[in-house]
Amino acid sequence: MSQRKRVAAVGSQTKHFRRSQQVVLDEDDGDMSLTQPTSSQVQKARENFTPVQVDRKVAEVVQFILIKDQKKIPIRRADIAKHVIKEYKALYQDIMKRADRTFEQVFGLKLVEIDSKNHIYILVNKLQPVPGEPISMCPGNPKTGLLFVILSIIFMKGGTVKENVVWNTLKKLRVDVGEKHEDFGDVKKVIIDEFVRQKYLEYVRIPHTDPLEFEFRWGQRAEKEVSKMKVLEFIGELHNQEPQSWTQQYREATSVETSQR
Amino acid sequence: MENIKIWMAWWSPEKGWDPLVYAYLKLVSPDLRVPCLHVIIVNGKKFCKYGPCSKLTGIVESKMCCIIILLHSLKQLESGGAVIQIKTTITLYKRAVSLMSDSRRRVSRGSQEESASHANGMGGRSRPDRAADTGDEDDGAGPSGIHEEDDDPARRREIRSQYRDLINSVQQNREDMLNPANNKLIDVLEEANKLFANVRQAREAALDAQLLVLATDLGREKASQLHAEGSSFDPSAFAEHLLSFMGLNRLEEEEDDQDGCLYGYLPPDAWQRLSKRAEYCFRTAPSFHYMLGSFLAEPPPPRQRVERQRKAPSKEAKRMMPTQLKKMEESHQEATEKEVERILGCLQSYYSDDPQSPISYYEFVVDPASFSRTVENIFHTSFLIRDGLARIYLDDSKLPCIAPVEEGEVEPGGAAARHQCVISVSPASWREIIEAFEIKEALIPTPKTLTQEN
Numbered sequence: 001m002s003q004r005k006r007v008a009a010v011g012s013q014t015k016h017f018r019r020s021q022q023v024v025l026d027e028d029d030g031d032m033s034l035t036q037p038t039s040s041q042v043q044k045a046r047e048n049f050t051p052v053q054v055d056r057k058v059a060e061v062v063q064f065i066l067i068k069d070q071k072k073i074p075i076r077r078a079d080i081a082k083h084v085i086k087e088y089k090a091l092y093q094d095i096m097k098r099a100d101r102t103f104e105q106v107f108g109l110k111l112v113e114i115d116s117k118n119h120i121y122i123l124v125n126k127l128q129p130v131p132g133e134p135i136s137m138c139p140g141n142p143k144t145g146l147l148f149v150i151l152s153i154i155f156m157k158g159g160t161v162k163e164n165v166v167w168n169t170l171k172k173l174r175v176d177v178g179e180k181h182e183d184f185g186d187v188k189k190v191i192i193d194e195f196v197r198q199k200y201l202e203y204v205r206i207p208h209t210d211p212l213e214f215e216f217r218w219g220q221r222a223e224k225e226v227s228k229m230k231v232l233e234f235i236g237e238l239h240n241q242e243p244q245s246w247t248q249q250y251r252e253a254t255s256v257e258t259s260q261r
Numbered sequence: 262m263e264n265i266k267i268w269m270a271w272w273s274p275e276k277g278w279d280p281l282v283y284a285y286l287k288l289v290s291p292d293l294r295v296p297c298l299h300v301i302i303v304n305g306k307k308f309c310k311y312g313p314c315s316k317l318t319g320i321v322e323s324k325m326c327c328i329i330i331l332l333h334s335l336k337q338l339e340s341g342g343a344v345i346q347i348k349t350t351i352t353l354y355k356r357a358v359s360l361m362s363d364s365r366r367r368v369s370r371g372s373q374e375e376s377a378s379h380a381n382g383m384g385g386r387s388r389p390d391r392a393a394d395t396g397d398e399d400d401g402a403g404p405s406g407i408h409e410e411d412d413d414p415a416r417r418r419e420i421r422s423q424y425r426d427l428i429n430s431v432q433q434n435r436e437d438m439l440n441p442a443n444n445k446l447i448d449v450l451e452e453a454n455k456l457f458a459n460v461r462q463a464r465e466a467a468l469d470a471q472l473l474v475l476a477t478d479l480g481r482e483k484a485s486q487l488h489a490e491g492s493s494f495d496p497s498a499f500a501e502h503l504l505s506f507m508g509l510n511r512l513e514e515e516e517d518d519q520d521g522c523l524y525g526y527l528p529p530d531a532w533q534r535l536s537k538r539a540e541y542c543f544r545t546a547p548s549f550h551y552m553l554g555s556f557l558a559e560p561p562p563p564r565q566r567v568e569r570q571r572k573a574p575s576k577e578a579k580r581m582m583p584t585q586l587k588k589m590e591e592s593h594q595e596a597t598e599k600e601v602e603r604i605l606g607c608l609q610s611y612y613s614d615d616p617q618s619p620i621s622y623y624e625f626v627v628d629p630a631s632f633s634r635t636v637e638n639i640f641h642t643s644f645l646i647r648d649g650l651a652r653i654y655l656d657d658s659k660l661p662c663i664a665p666v667e668e669g670e671v672e673p674g675g676a677a678a679r680h681q682c683v684i685s686v687s688p689a690s691w692r693e694i695i696e697a698f699e700i701k702e703a704l705i706p707t708p709k710t711l712t713q714e715n
Contacts (some may be wrong), residue, residue, distance in 0.1 A: 066549040109546045123546035145535035147541060149503065156494035165496055172500035173507075174527055183532050230542040238502040248493065 037090040045090035054091065054098075061099045065111070069123045072198045074221065077119035114199060114220040122199070122221050142183040142191050143190065147200055149173065150191065153231055154216050156249060162206070163214045166191075195219070228253035360467050417465060423456055424468040430681065431475055438479055446479055506538070507531035600637070601644045608651060609665045619662035628703035629695045632688050638705050639684060662674055 037045070040119075064084045068075045085092055096111075101108040108127045114120055118224075153169055154161045167177050175181055177188045184190050194244040195201040199221035206213045218226075229243075232253050244250050431449055438445045453472055460466050508528045528534075611620055626642055628634035642663070645651035649666060656662050672692065694700070 069546060070548045070550070072545075072548070107546075125544040125546045128544075129541050142532035142536050144539050144543065144545075145490065145532045148535065148539035152499070153496055156499070157496075169496040169500050172497060173503060182529070206499060225544050227542055235499070235536065238499070238506055249494075 029164065037092075041090045042094070045088070049091065051196060051246050054088070054095065057085065057088050057091070057095050058098045058102065061095055063125065065099065065103075065121070071152050072122075072221075074114060074120045074122050074199050080121075084232075089136065109204065112224050114224060120199075122224065124225050143194075145160070146170075146175070146184060146187075146190070148231070148234075149194060150195070150201065150216065151218060151222055152235055154218055155228060155231060156235065158248070160215050163216060166216055197212075200225075227257070229257050274324055275434055321663055328633050411686035413480070416459070416463065416487075420456060420465050421468055424453075424465065424472060427452060427456070428468070428475060431479070433471070435479070439482055446476060450476055503535065507535050550552045597641070597644070603642050604638065605645055605650055605665065608645070608663065611704065612665050619655075619656050620664065620704075622663045623694050623706045624698050624700055625663050627691065627698070627700050628705065629700045630703065631707070632686075632691050634703065634707060635691055636686060672688065 061080060061084050064080060065075055068079075069216060081089060081092065082094075088095060099113045103111050103123065105128060108125065110124045110126045111126050114122055149169065150166055153166060157165070170177060170187070171198050175184070175187055177191075179187075181187050191201065192203045196203050196219065199219040201219045201222070202217040203214055204217065206215050228249075232243040232246065232249055236245070243253075375530075427449060434445070437443075438449070453469060453476075457466075457469055460469060498554075504527070508531055510528075608620070608625065626635060626638045628638060642651070645665075646653060651663055651665050653663050654660050
């Protein structure tokens, strides 16, 4: 019995070896094509690894994602597979499902796939902030304010806004894109590079313009992470106006709110 | 919403696309290939996707057909909120119709005049030809049948300059024109209409089209500003509210406020304050940090090692090369100098043995045992000549002789009397010389023995 087990283990090892070679080959293409393993493959993999091993992998994935999330740059499935999952590839779905459960039950976070084609994930807070309660003990990151201003303008202007509108508004707020800012440093870089890479914003060229013109839209992370209703409520608060007075925006915010529930 | 584009083009069953109009469209947009037809009006019947153009169809009735292609703009028309958009479109439409009636006339006339071709009478027209298709001077199409008034270059230049001014002013006052509070866009279009009354040729018409594209784009933008329902959103008002929220102290020097170059009046934690409040709109996952700080994840990059490996050999190589070179140079130069001195010694000793009898240059230089030695001797001897330590002269039978220069003689003999010549020696001529001069042994002993002695 034990002998047979050993033989099976050796066999699976060579198999894994072959599989990991496959992984290396795939990486050359830039993205890993994680083909759906067949149920028999999954079954075999489940037998090959002890529950303790799989638990460990899950913990590793959770830690990997938490650390990756520090910079708020979306996490690619290919990276998770390459750096953590490795030879557990056949169990990818299992492991990710369990990792997601850990995020939800232990951390109150949610793992969201924002791009189902390229398999890109972000972490979102599942817990609603309690009004009046501080969200974190850390002092607020001033960049959140900057991002809020830009997202608000885009949202209130119907989803897209020319970059000039954003730059002009920021100028009124004493933020000059051409100059170094005390809180933000190179503001333009923060906006069109950092926020865009974090998928808070999209910065796209307007076709058929000469000279080139760009416009801003909400990025995928913003759609998942930012509540349009709350933005509208805050804007209403600032203007001393009811959020309902912006009919179109209010309608949009409500429809998003209901569809998410 | 993409950029709006409005194309007008003419098509007739006999002629297909009017090439001039097509070229005119190309001017407006060089990337035009196959126009995208959204609204088509052909011979008074409409074939269109959107409703509102039915208002326009009644005007068209002709054998030619006018095709108006409106991309995206009609959605605006449907919503009914975009007044300016409609005006722009109607202006465009009128323009299209007027251009079209001209081309219609041209076609009907064209059939009559085809036989007469270029030689048609100029006075025959009741009204100046308004078509933008009679050929441009720049195209070299020839001024066939163009009314004198139409072809006045000064007048055309003036029209063009007026168009350009108008286009410039539109481009420069873009923001101003977008202001919902004024009707400047319509003023521009009306002015363009006035200008167009005098347009006769394609070149001016192309400018007109350029202006229209610009105006339409502005129209679209302006229309998008009009919110049919609800309050409008003004970013500058928003900015003012934000500033109040962020704790701007307006009491201090309010005039400067408009410049936007204020700094000190906004408290340093202004953005923090905004962030604190804005965070309630975000469901950002709190980021994870180690209590004692995270260690630097990257190990010291292996780049360093590579550098060291690369640097070490390159340094050695650098050190080696110069020493080797120096040695070579030194030894070589020394050897040459020594050789030259040795040969001078030989020459002087032969000369002092018998100062009266001339020493034949060839006899002196040639080594009958070795061609290469001969060449070396010639080479070294040339230094003696160059330095003025020896001289070569021709004896009575015109054969070169060599003699050392006495020390006192060096100065006066110097630069003035110097000549240069190139001596070529081949093994064949070397053998000839040996035979002719009956050279039995070398006057200059081989240095080999010398170096060996050293």
